[in-house]
Amino acid sequence: MPRILGICGSPRGKSGTEYALRKALKEVEKTGVETELITLRAKEMGFCIHCDKCIREESRKCLVHDDDMTLMYDPFYYADGYIIACPVYKMSVTGQLSVFFDRLRPIWNMLKKDRAFFYNKIGGAIAVGGSRNGGQETTIERIQNFYNSLGVTIVNLGTPAFGGASLWSHSGSYEGLLTDESGLEDAKRVGERVARMVLTIAPV
Ligand SMILES: Cc1cc2nc3c(=O)[nH]c(=O)nc-3n(C[C@H](O)[C@H](O)[C@H](O)COP(=O)(O)O)c2cc1C
Structure with a gap:
């Protein structure tokens, strides 16, 4: 059965x-x-320092940091689809998610062997901002650019949500987020869209 990995950058x-x-x-x-x-909350993840040890030694994992990232490589590599959800920080993703993206540097070894490794994997994006128009779209774009860097096939939401689900937490509170009914509907549509596409194109 295909598996979709949700990653939370909060x-x-x-x-x-x-x-x-x-x-x-x-x-x-x-x-x-x-x-x-997978939540990135409270995870210990060192920065990628571009030493390229993983590249030279053709490793699928980072060879300098033995931290919480180590156990996240395989769930990422072998998922059939992704839903990456992140709060908006300075109109982009959180530091935690940015570090997660960078630490996937060993992916290069997989792409060298098979550049189509991620082609049949599907990606969707969800962004939550404290402001109504606080950078949800640029955050979704950041997540989609990450997918582009790997060759993951992106699903959008079309009109009127465009790239993905943009939610508004009304100044950052959990309770405020619960009142964003249309945003939550869009988040559900991201889930359905990614799943339907996975069932359509992912190898079973
Ligand atoms: C460092 C920092 C930067 C932030 N930058 C933005 C921003 O650029 N735009 C915005 O709408 N909200 C911004 N926020 C607010 C969060 O996106 C908002 O509180 C969100 O609902 C948090 O989601 P969470 O509770 O799931 O972590 C920022 C919050 C922090 C702590």
Whole structure:
């Protein structure tokens, strides 16, 4: 059975972003596709220092940091689809998510062997901002650019949500996020869209 990996970039315990992601993953499960959720909250992850040891030694994992990232490589490599959800920080993703992206540097070794490794994997994006127009779209774009760097096939939402689900937490509170009904509907649509595309093109 295909599996979709949800990644939450929020560092907070009571996170509206994680709530929206869980809504999306619930929609995935309705299609029979399996889900897994990784939160970056409280994870120890050192910066990629571009030493390229992983590249030279053709490793699938970082060879200098033995930290929480080590266990996140395989769930990422072998998922059939992704839903990356992140709060907006300075109109982009959180530092945690940015470090996660960079630490996937060993992916280069996989792409050298098979540049199509991610072509049949599907990616969707969810962004939660404290302001109504606080950079949700640029955050979604950041996530989609990450997908582009790997060759992941992106699903959008079309009109009127465009690139992905943009949610508004009304100044950052969990309770405020719960009032964004249309944003939460869009998050659910991201889940359904990613799952339907996975079922259409991912090898079973
Ligand atoms: C360092 C920092 C930067 C932020 N930058 C933005 C921003 O650029 N635009 C915005 O709308 N909200 C911004 N926020 C607010 C968060 O996106 C908002 O509180 C969000 O709902 C947090 O989601 P979470 O509770 O799931 O972590 C920022 C918050 C922090 C801590």
